Amino acid sequence: MITPLPEDVTEGTATESAGTKLSRFARRWWWVFTLAIVLIVLGVLTAAQSDDNDYLGLRNSETSGGMALGNLLEAQGVSIVEATSVTELEELAGGATTIFLLKWESLSSEERETISGLSADVVIAGNIYADLDGLTDAVLPSPFGSNTPLPAQCSDPDGAAASRLSESRGAVEAVGNGVEICFPTEDGSGLYAAWDHSGHRWRYIADTRIGTNELLAEDGNAALMLRSLGGNERLVWFRHVPTTPSLAGGASALPPWGEPALAIGALTVLAAAIWRGRRMGRVVIEPLPVVVLPGEAVRGRARLYRSAKAVGHAAESLRGGTISRLTTRLGLGRDATRETVVAAVAASTHQPIDRVGPLLYGTAPSSEADLVTLATELAELEREVHQ
Numbered sequence: 001m002i003t004p005l006p007e008d009v010t011e012g013t014a015t016e017s018a019g020t021k022l023s024r025f026a027r028r029w030w031w032v033f034t035l036a037i038v039l040i041v042l043g044v045l046t047a048a049q050s051d052d053n054d055y056l057g058l059r060n061s062e063t064s065g066g067m068a069l070g071n072l073l074e075a076q077g078v079s080i081v082e083a084t085s086v087t088e089l090e091e092l093a094g095g096a097t098t099i100f101l102l103k104w105e106s107l108s109s110e111e112r113e114t115i116s117g118l119s120a121d122v123v124i125a126g127n128i129y130a131d132l133d134g135l136t137d138a139v140l141p142s143p144f145g146s147n148t149p150l151p152a153q154c155s156d157p158d159g160a161a162a163s164r165l166s167e168s169r170g171a172v173e174a175v176g177n178g179v180e181i182c183f184p185t186e187d188g189s190g191l192y193a194a195w196d197h198s199g200h201r202w203r204y205i206a207d208t209r210i211g212t213n214e215l216l217a218e219d220g221n222a223a224l225m226l227r228s229l230g231g232n233e234r235l236v237w238f239r240h241v242p243t244t245p246s247l248a249g250g251a252s253a254l255p256p257w258g259e260p261a262l263a264i265g266a267l268t269v270l271a272a273a274i275w276r277g278r279r280m281g282r283v284v285i286e287p288l289p290v291v292v293l294p295g296e297a298v299r300g301r302a303r304l305y306r307s308a309k310a311v312g313h314a315a316e317s318l319r320g321g322t323i324s325r326l327t328t329r330l331g332l333g334r335d336a337t338r339e340t341v342v343a344a345v346a347a348s349t350h351q352p353i354d355r356v357g358p359l360l361y362g363t364a365p366s367s368e369a370d371l372v373t374l375a376t377e378l379a380e381l382e383r384e385v386h387q
Contacts, residue, residue: 034271038264056102056125056211058082058237063214069225070237078230084241086111093118096232102208103239105130119200120236123228126206128170128347129340136197138176139204142189143347145170149219154182156194158203158227162220165191168207170347192224203228311371312364318371322378323360329385349384356381 056066058080070080083089086107089099097120105127107115112134115122124135128143145168152159159182171189174181181190193204205211205228210221229235327336330344338361346356359381365371 034268037267037271054239056208061213063212065213066211068213068216069211069222069229072222072226073230073235076226076230077233079234080237081234082237082239084239085243086114086240089115089118089236089238092234092236093120095234097121097234097236098123098229098232099236099238100229101125101135101238104135106240106242107135109134117198121201121203121232122197123203123205125208126170126172126204128206129344136202138174138179138195138197138202139193140173140175141206142171142173142185142187143343144185144187144189144350145207146183146185146191150183150185150191152182152220153184154180154190156180156182156192158194158224159183159192161227162192162224164219165210165224166215166218166221167210169209170206172204172206201231311366311368315364315371315374318375318378319360322382325382326385345381345385349381351381351384 053060053062053065055064056069058066058070061067073080081092083092093099099115099118099120100123101115102125104112104115104124116135124132126141128141130141132139132141147167149164149166150168151164152162154160159180162182165183168183168191171185171187171191172181172193173189174193176195179193179195181193183191185191191206195202205224209215210218211225216222216225323341326345327334327341330348332341332344336344338357342353342357342360345351345360346353349356359374359377365374
């Protein structure tokens with residue numbers, strides 16, 4: 001007489017057999033899966049590195065990129081060459097050449113004087129937070145731009161062809177003789193300047209955002225950028241990269257293949273851990289005894305500050321959060337100084353510096369009423385920046 005095995009015994013045997021086969025298969029072919037994963041990651045990293053994420057980058061297709069501008073210039077027959085050092089500029093200057101100084105703020109005095117003496121037309125990308133010492137004394141940056149489109153109102157052929165610019169976060173002021181200002185603002189400065197220097201044409205564009213993929217098609221933005229940058233057969237797209245180790249970032253110290261190699265190594269270690277690591281079983285879910293909502297945590301901290309009369313700590317938290325959001329909104333780095341933050345906020349809100357400074361970095365309030373007043377003024381200041 002044959003007695004059938006219990007149902008649970010037969011299922012356990014089948015499961016064990018399937019698990020043994022799967023384990024044997026994984027031990028035999030694990031290197032194939034690891035190699036496939038490594039190749040996939042390498043392809044993704046290579047594709048990611050081929051994209052240019054820099055502001056006005058020629059291969060950056062995002063809103064802040066300059067891919068559209070670069071394609072239009074090349075369609076007009078302009079040969080675009082990228083450069084990152086003054087030595088490269090010296091080699092490329094001469095003949096029918098235009099130099100677009102996109103990122104120049106970290107240039108030394110000697111490097112600026114070298115550029116000033118090059119035999120080439122120059123277009124300077126405006127920056128209200130950087131001076132032009134050593135580069136040119138014909139113009140000065142001005143923080144007062146325009147949130148509305150402005151007409152050219154000048155005889156410069158490039159400015160007149162553009163007819164109107166959409167907007168600008170800054171402006172430029174004429175200091176030397178022979179400087180023509182276009183798209184004038186109410187304070188007498190303008191969004192564009194052009195002048196002759198040592199037999200070559202120099203230009204200053206106060207806000208190069210008009211050349212980004214986002215704003216290029218608005219008003220006369222494209223006309224001004226194409227005429228300013230495309231007047232010669234060759235255009236040098238200059239983005240200065242400091243060679244001093246202390247100024248260069250940590251990632252730049254690695255060779256081009258360094259980051260992909262590190263990523264592949266980390267992925268290999270992860271694959272080996274998954275392959276040879278001990279299986280810990282499924283995660284056991286255990287309900288927590290208490291669920292604290294984010295809003296309750298905020299209110300609880302506020303009550304602690306109030307009970308301890310910690311007005312200073314509360315004011316510091318309010319100011320810190322406001323400054324963090326404002327620097328992000330205005331495009332400032334985390335290492336921006338107090339003076340830079342105050343100047344940027346004052347320029348954006350058209351408020352005097354002596355009011356913005358104490359509001360962001362002033363002394364702590366002495367009472368709860370003063371704290372409420374501070375919170376109200378900070379909120380109003382932040383709303384003005386967002387407008």
